[in-house]
Amino acid sequence: MRSGIPGLPTPHPLIDQLPSIYLEQDFLQRFLAALDDVLAPVLLSIDNLPAHLDPRSAPDDFLDWLAQWVAVDPHKDSPPELRRAAVRGAVTRHARRGTVSGLAEALRLETGTEPEIVESGGTAWSTGPGTPLPGQDRPWVIIRIRAAAEGGEGQLDRVRLEELIGAEVPAHVGFTLELL
Structure with missing residues:
Protein backbone atom coordinates (compact mmCIF):
# COMPACT_ATOMS: atom_id res chain seq x y z
CA MET A 1 0.00 0.00 0.00
CA ASN A 48 4.06 10.89 -12.41
CA LEU A 49 1.02 9.01 -13.70
CA PRO A 50 2.50 8.35 -17.19
CA ALA A 51 5.49 6.63 -15.54
CA HIS A 52 3.12 4.49 -13.46
CA LEU A 53 1.18 3.42 -16.55
CA ASP A 54 4.29 2.32 -18.46
CA PRO A 55 5.22 -1.29 -17.55
CA ARG A 56 8.91 -0.47 -18.02
CA SER A 57 8.92 2.10 -15.20
CA ALA A 58 5.91 1.23 -13.01
CA PRO A 59 6.66 0.33 -9.38
CA ASP A 60 6.42 -3.42 -8.69
CA ASP A 61 3.22 -3.18 -6.65
CA PHE A 62 1.57 -1.01 -9.30
CA LEU A 63 2.71 -3.41 -12.03
CA ASP A 64 0.47 -6.14 -10.58
CA TRP A 65 -2.50 -3.77 -10.75
CA LEU A 66 -1.56 -2.75 -14.30
CA ALA A 67 -1.44 -6.44 -15.27
CA GLN A 68 -5.09 -6.77 -14.23
CA TRP A 69 -6.00 -3.88 -16.54
CA VAL A 70 -4.63 -5.73 -19.58
CA ALA A 71 -5.94 -9.16 -18.49
CA VAL A 72 -2.53 -10.70 -17.76
CA ASP A 73 -1.76 -12.92 -14.79
CA PRO A 74 2.03 -13.17 -14.50
CA HIS A 75 3.30 -15.64 -11.91
CA LYS A 76 4.12 -13.84 -8.64
CA ASP A 77 7.40 -15.75 -8.26
CA SER A 78 8.67 -14.90 -11.75
CA PRO A 79 11.45 -12.31 -12.07
CA PRO A 80 10.33 -8.67 -12.42
CA GLU A 81 11.67 -8.41 -15.97
CA LEU A 82 9.46 -11.35 -17.08
CA ARG A 83 6.42 -9.81 -15.36
CA ARG A 84 7.11 -6.47 -17.05
CA ALA A 85 7.48 -8.20 -20.44
CA ALA A 86 4.16 -10.00 -19.91
CA VAL A 87 2.35 -6.70 -19.28
CA ARG A 88 4.18 -4.83 -22.04
CA GLY A 89 3.31 -7.40 -24.72
CA ALA A 90 -0.26 -8.12 -23.57
CA VAL A 91 -2.08 -6.36 -26.41
CA THR A 92 0.04 -8.04 -29.08
CA ARG A 93 -0.41 -11.44 -27.45
CA HIS A 94 -4.18 -10.98 -27.13
CA ALA A 95 -4.32 -10.43 -30.89
CA ARG A 96 -2.54 -13.78 -31.42
CA ARG A 97 -4.44 -15.66 -28.74
CA GLY A 98 -5.59 -19.09 -29.87
CA THR A 99 -2.74 -19.49 -32.35
CA VAL A 100 0.39 -21.62 -32.04
CA SER A 101 2.63 -18.54 -31.92
CA GLY A 102 0.45 -16.96 -29.21
CA LEU A 103 0.57 -20.14 -27.12
CA ALA A 104 4.34 -20.42 -27.57
CA GLU A 105 4.86 -16.81 -26.48
CA ALA A 106 2.69 -17.26 -23.36
CA LEU A 107 4.60 -20.42 -22.40
CA ARG A 108 7.96 -18.74 -23.07
CA LEU A 109 7.03 -15.90 -20.72
CA GLU A 110 5.85 -18.32 -18.04
CA THR A 111 8.70 -20.84 -18.15
CA GLY A 112 11.60 -19.01 -19.77
CA THR A 113 12.12 -21.94 -22.16
CA GLU A 114 11.09 -22.59 -25.74
CA PRO A 115 8.13 -25.02 -25.89
CA GLU A 116 7.68 -27.64 -28.59
CA ILE A 117 4.12 -27.51 -29.92
CA VAL A 118 2.59 -30.09 -32.26
CA GLU A 119 -0.94 -29.49 -33.50
CA SER A 120 -3.26 -31.99 -35.15
CA GLY A 121 -5.02 -29.69 -37.58
CA GLY A 122 -4.29 -29.01 -41.21
CA THR A 123 -5.64 -27.41 -44.35
CA ALA A 124 -6.51 -28.79 -47.74
CA TRP A 125 -7.79 -27.48 -51.02
CA SER A 126 -10.02 -29.36 -53.41
CA THR A 127 -12.08 -28.68 -56.50
CA GLY A 128 -14.42 -31.61 -55.93
CA PRO A 129 -16.85 -32.61 -53.19
CA GLY A 130 -16.23 -35.47 -50.79
CA THR A 131 -12.57 -34.71 -50.19
CA PRO A 132 -11.48 -36.03 -46.79
CA LEU A 133 -10.80 -33.39 -44.16
CA PRO A 134 -7.18 -32.93 -43.08
CA GLY A 135 -5.97 -33.48 -39.56
CA GLN A 136 -7.58 -35.64 -36.90
CA ASP A 137 -11.24 -36.03 -35.92
CA ARG A 138 -10.81 -33.86 -32.84
CA PRO A 139 -8.37 -30.92 -32.84
CA TRP A 140 -5.57 -31.59 -30.38
CA VAL A 141 -2.34 -29.90 -29.32
CA ILE A 142 0.67 -31.59 -27.74
CA ILE A 143 2.93 -29.27 -25.76
CA ARG A 144 6.39 -30.41 -24.65
CA ILE A 145 8.36 -28.27 -22.25
CA ARG A 146 11.87 -29.08 -21.18
CA ALA A 147 12.68 -28.20 -17.59
CA ALA A 148 15.90 -26.35 -16.89
CA ALA A 149 18.80 -28.73 -16.22
CA GLU A 150 19.57 -27.44 -12.74
CA GLY A 151 16.03 -27.50 -11.35
CA GLY A 152 14.41 -30.44 -13.12
CA GLU A 153 10.64 -30.86 -13.33
CA GLY A 154 10.12 -29.48 -9.81
CA GLN A 155 10.86 -26.04 -11.20
CA LEU A 156 7.75 -26.12 -13.41
CA ASP A 157 4.27 -25.97 -11.89
CA ARG A 158 2.11 -28.39 -13.91
CA VAL A 159 -1.19 -27.05 -12.58
CA ARG A 160 -0.24 -23.44 -13.40
CA LEU A 161 0.90 -24.47 -16.90
CA GLU A 162 -2.30 -26.43 -17.56
CA GLU A 163 -4.41 -23.43 -16.49
CA LEU A 164 -2.38 -21.17 -18.78
CA ILE A 165 -2.67 -23.55 -21.74
CA GLY A 166 -6.41 -23.99 -21.12
CA ALA A 167 -6.84 -20.22 -21.27
CA GLU A 168 -4.72 -19.85 -24.42
CA VAL A 169 -6.01 -22.62 -26.70
CA PRO A 170 -9.49 -22.41 -28.27
CA ALA A 171 -12.25 -24.03 -26.21
CA HIS A 172 -12.86 -26.88 -28.69
CA VAL A 173 -9.18 -27.90 -28.82
CA GLY A 174 -7.85 -30.47 -26.37
CA PHE A 175 -4.23 -30.56 -25.22
CA THR A 176 -1.61 -32.80 -23.69
CA LEU A 177 1.18 -31.32 -21.60
CA GLU A 178 4.46 -33.22 -21.40
CA LEU A 179 7.13 -31.99 -19.01
CA LEU A 180 10.50 -33.35 -20.10
Whole structure:
Protein backbone atom coordinates (compact mmCIF):
# COMPACT_ATOMS: atom_id res chain seq x y z
CA MET A 1 0.00 0.00 0.00
CA ARG A 2 1.31 3.40 -0.90
CA SER A 3 1.54 6.08 1.77
CA GLY A 4 2.84 9.59 2.15
CA ILE A 5 6.51 10.39 2.55
CA PRO A 6 7.25 12.67 5.54
CA GLY A 7 8.72 16.01 4.51
CA LEU A 8 7.81 15.58 0.84
CA PRO A 9 7.81 19.03 -0.75
CA THR A 10 4.81 20.08 -2.75
CA PRO A 11 5.36 20.94 -6.40
CA HIS A 12 2.69 23.68 -6.25
CA PRO A 13 2.54 25.46 -2.84
CA LEU A 14 -0.93 26.84 -2.15
CA ILE A 15 0.43 29.99 -0.53
CA ASP A 16 1.89 31.01 -3.89
CA GLN A 17 -1.61 30.99 -5.39
CA LEU A 18 -2.94 33.72 -3.06
CA PRO A 19 -2.81 37.48 -3.55
CA SER A 20 0.11 39.15 -1.75
CA ILE A 21 -2.16 40.75 0.86
CA TYR A 22 -2.69 37.32 2.47
CA LEU A 23 0.98 36.30 2.55
CA GLU A 24 1.63 38.00 5.90
CA GLN A 25 -1.12 36.12 7.78
CA ASP A 26 0.55 33.58 10.08
CA PHE A 27 -2.53 31.37 10.56
CA LEU A 28 -3.14 31.19 6.81
CA GLN A 29 0.50 30.27 6.15
CA ARG A 30 0.37 27.42 8.70
CA PHE A 31 -3.04 26.23 7.47
CA LEU A 32 -1.97 26.14 3.81
CA ALA A 33 1.33 24.46 4.76
CA ALA A 34 -0.69 21.67 6.41
CA LEU A 35 -2.82 21.31 3.28
CA ASP A 36 0.36 21.23 1.19
CA ASP A 37 1.61 18.29 3.29
CA VAL A 38 -1.62 16.42 2.62
CA LEU A 39 -1.81 17.25 -1.09
CA ALA A 40 1.89 16.78 -1.99
CA PRO A 41 1.67 12.96 -2.50
CA VAL A 42 -1.51 13.34 -4.55
CA LEU A 43 -0.05 16.02 -6.82
CA LEU A 44 3.22 14.14 -7.28
CA SER A 45 1.34 10.92 -8.11
CA ILE A 46 -0.71 12.74 -10.73
CA ASP A 47 2.43 14.35 -12.14
CA ASN A 48 4.06 10.89 -12.41
CA LEU A 49 1.02 9.01 -13.70
CA PRO A 50 2.50 8.35 -17.19
CA ALA A 51 5.49 6.63 -15.54
CA HIS A 52 3.12 4.49 -13.46
CA LEU A 53 1.18 3.42 -16.55
CA ASP A 54 4.29 2.32 -18.46
CA PRO A 55 5.22 -1.29 -17.55
CA ARG A 56 8.91 -0.47 -18.02
CA SER A 57 8.92 2.10 -15.20
CA ALA A 58 5.91 1.23 -13.01
CA PRO A 59 6.66 0.33 -9.38
CA ASP A 60 6.42 -3.42 -8.69
CA ASP A 61 3.22 -3.18 -6.65
CA PHE A 62 1.57 -1.01 -9.30
CA LEU A 63 2.71 -3.41 -12.03
CA ASP A 64 0.47 -6.14 -10.58
CA TRP A 65 -2.50 -3.77 -10.75
CA LEU A 66 -1.56 -2.75 -14.30
CA ALA A 67 -1.44 -6.44 -15.27
CA GLN A 68 -5.09 -6.77 -14.23
CA TRP A 69 -6.00 -3.88 -16.54
CA VAL A 70 -4.63 -5.73 -19.58
CA ALA A 71 -5.94 -9.16 -18.49
CA VAL A 72 -2.53 -10.70 -17.76
CA ASP A 73 -1.76 -12.92 -14.79
CA PRO A 74 2.03 -13.17 -14.50
CA HIS A 75 3.30 -15.64 -11.91
CA LYS A 76 4.12 -13.84 -8.64
CA ASP A 77 7.40 -15.75 -8.26
CA SER A 78 8.67 -14.90 -11.75
CA PRO A 79 11.45 -12.31 -12.07
CA PRO A 80 10.33 -8.67 -12.42
CA GLU A 81 11.67 -8.41 -15.97
CA LEU A 82 9.46 -11.35 -17.08
CA ARG A 83 6.42 -9.81 -15.36
CA ARG A 84 7.11 -6.47 -17.05
CA ALA A 85 7.48 -8.20 -20.44
CA ALA A 86 4.16 -10.00 -19.91
CA VAL A 87 2.35 -6.70 -19.28
CA ARG A 88 4.18 -4.83 -22.04
CA GLY A 89 3.31 -7.40 -24.72
CA ALA A 90 -0.26 -8.12 -23.57
CA VAL A 91 -2.08 -6.36 -26.41
CA THR A 92 0.04 -8.04 -29.08
CA ARG A 93 -0.41 -11.44 -27.45
CA HIS A 94 -4.18 -10.98 -27.13
CA ALA A 95 -4.32 -10.43 -30.89
CA ARG A 96 -2.54 -13.78 -31.42
CA ARG A 97 -4.44 -15.66 -28.74
CA GLY A 98 -5.59 -19.09 -29.87
CA THR A 99 -2.74 -19.49 -32.35
CA VAL A 100 0.39 -21.62 -32.04
CA SER A 101 2.63 -18.54 -31.92
CA GLY A 102 0.45 -16.96 -29.21
CA LEU A 103 0.57 -20.14 -27.12
CA ALA A 104 4.34 -20.42 -27.57
CA GLU A 105 4.86 -16.81 -26.48
CA ALA A 106 2.69 -17.26 -23.36
CA LEU A 107 4.60 -20.42 -22.40
CA ARG A 108 7.96 -18.74 -23.07
CA LEU A 109 7.03 -15.90 -20.72
CA GLU A 110 5.85 -18.32 -18.04
CA THR A 111 8.70 -20.84 -18.15
CA GLY A 112 11.60 -19.01 -19.77
CA THR A 113 12.12 -21.94 -22.16
CA GLU A 114 11.09 -22.59 -25.74
CA PRO A 115 8.13 -25.02 -25.89
CA GLU A 116 7.68 -27.64 -28.59
CA ILE A 117 4.12 -27.51 -29.92
CA VAL A 118 2.59 -30.09 -32.26
CA GLU A 119 -0.94 -29.49 -33.50
CA SER A 120 -3.26 -31.99 -35.15
CA GLY A 121 -5.02 -29.69 -37.58
CA GLY A 122 -4.29 -29.01 -41.21
CA THR A 123 -5.64 -27.41 -44.35
CA ALA A 124 -6.51 -28.79 -47.74
CA TRP A 125 -7.79 -27.48 -51.02
CA SER A 126 -10.02 -29.36 -53.41
CA THR A 127 -12.08 -28.68 -56.50
CA GLY A 128 -14.42 -31.61 -55.93
CA PRO A 129 -16.85 -32.61 -53.19
CA GLY A 130 -16.23 -35.47 -50.79
CA THR A 131 -12.57 -34.71 -50.19
CA PRO A 132 -11.48 -36.03 -46.79
CA LEU A 133 -10.80 -33.39 -44.16
CA PRO A 134 -7.18 -32.93 -43.08
CA GLY A 135 -5.97 -33.48 -39.56
CA GLN A 136 -7.58 -35.64 -36.90
CA ASP A 137 -11.24 -36.03 -35.92
CA ARG A 138 -10.81 -33.86 -32.84
CA PRO A 139 -8.37 -30.92 -32.84
CA TRP A 140 -5.57 -31.59 -30.38
CA VAL A 141 -2.34 -29.90 -29.32
CA ILE A 142 0.67 -31.59 -27.74
CA ILE A 143 2.93 -29.27 -25.76
CA ARG A 144 6.39 -30.41 -24.65
CA ILE A 145 8.36 -28.27 -22.25
CA ARG A 146 11.87 -29.08 -21.18
CA ALA A 147 12.68 -28.20 -17.59
CA ALA A 148 15.90 -26.35 -16.89
CA ALA A 149 18.80 -28.73 -16.22
CA GLU A 150 19.57 -27.44 -12.74
CA GLY A 151 16.03 -27.50 -11.35
CA GLY A 152 14.41 -30.44 -13.12
CA GLU A 153 10.64 -30.86 -13.33
CA GLY A 154 10.12 -29.48 -9.81
CA GLN A 155 10.86 -26.04 -11.20
CA LEU A 156 7.75 -26.12 -13.41
CA ASP A 157 4.27 -25.97 -11.89
CA ARG A 158 2.11 -28.39 -13.91
CA VAL A 159 -1.19 -27.05 -12.58
CA ARG A 160 -0.24 -23.44 -13.40
CA LEU A 161 0.90 -24.47 -16.90
CA GLU A 162 -2.30 -26.43 -17.56
CA GLU A 163 -4.41 -23.43 -16.49
CA LEU A 164 -2.38 -21.17 -18.78
CA ILE A 165 -2.67 -23.55 -21.74
CA GLY A 166 -6.41 -23.99 -21.12
CA ALA A 167 -6.84 -20.22 -21.27
CA GLU A 168 -4.72 -19.85 -24.42
CA VAL A 169 -6.01 -22.62 -26.70
CA PRO A 170 -9.49 -22.41 -28.27
CA ALA A 171 -12.25 -24.03 -26.21
CA HIS A 172 -12.86 -26.88 -28.69
CA VAL A 173 -9.18 -27.90 -28.82
CA GLY A 174 -7.85 -30.47 -26.37
CA PHE A 175 -4.23 -30.56 -25.22
CA THR A 176 -1.61 -32.80 -23.69
CA LEU A 177 1.18 -31.32 -21.60
CA GLU A 178 4.46 -33.22 -21.40
CA LEU A 179 7.13 -31.99 -19.01
CA LEU A 180 10.50 -33.35 -20.10
